[in-house]
Amino acid sequence: MANNDDLAKSHNRLLENNRAWAADKQLRDPDFFARLSAGQSPEFLWIGCSDSRIPAELITGLEPGEAFIHRNIANLVCNTDLNVMSVINYAVRHLAVKQIIVCGHYGCGGVQAAMTPKDLGLLNPWLRNIRDVYRFHEAELDAIADDDARYKRLVELNVEEQCRNVVKTAAVQQSYALNRYPVVRGYVFGFNDGLLKDLEIDFEAMLGNVQKIYNLAT
Structure with a gap:
């Protein structure tokens, strides 16, 4: 108590x-x-995990007003989540952010929970999005024998998939067609050294692949 x-x-x-x-x-x-x-006229939209150990401004040295921040469990970007969709729309269409960063982290409890075969109640629909990421990359992940290495790789693949979900939005596609921004990037934070790993997302290639099916640029 x-x-x-x-x-x-x-x-x-x-x-x-x-x-x-x-x-x-x-x-x-x-x-x-x-x-x-x-x-405010922030350059960045930061979509990160709600984990209390990863304050975006502190780990990047940004000042108030430099980043528009959205955080949720496991840094997910779901098209049915009106919260994150509203954040992306406002950041792109009204604040004209130049870069969107999706930042996950190694040791993510949400990703770990998604890898656990257990009924987690209200969390089930949310974690299903991460389980879908596993399904998309099942062959690669199942080929990794070490549990910890597989867990870390799923963290990275989850960030990549959420970047793809950002690129699928009409706001991002239309703004990029008109202005050549925003660019979408994926980072993973490590607790062991405090460093951000740039996943080096090929934004142009991702955009091209996405628009073969999800073309909302016009």
Whole structure:
């Protein structure tokens, strides 16, 4: 059971840290909050996992206003998820982001759960999207004997598939046809070294393959 005093201390720590952060920003850059309140024009849309250990701005050194952020379990981009579809539409059509990054991470609990043959209740429909990724790449994954290596590869393939789902959207296809942006990239974060691995997604090739069936550019 949570101790009320401990909860109060944790709550107060958030507010104290916020005051310290605001004071430091004001000292280092007196115009910072004036610029922040004037509006946003981020270059990046970041679609990441909800895992608390991967704060996008901290691991990339981005400042407030530089990235539009969306996070969910296992960094999924599902066409039936109005939340992520709305985020992509707004980021592309209204904020005119230049780059969209899908970032997964090794040790992802969502991916691990999807590899577990177990009824997980409400999570089943969500995790089915990752299980579908496994099905798409079943031959490659089943050929990997080591469980940990197979798990890591599924993390990477999941990021690639979510990048493909981003490319399938009308907003991305139409904006790229008109403006040559946004470009879609896939990263995987490693807890062991704190580094982002660029999966080097061939965006042009992916777009071309997607549009053979999912052409929404006009």
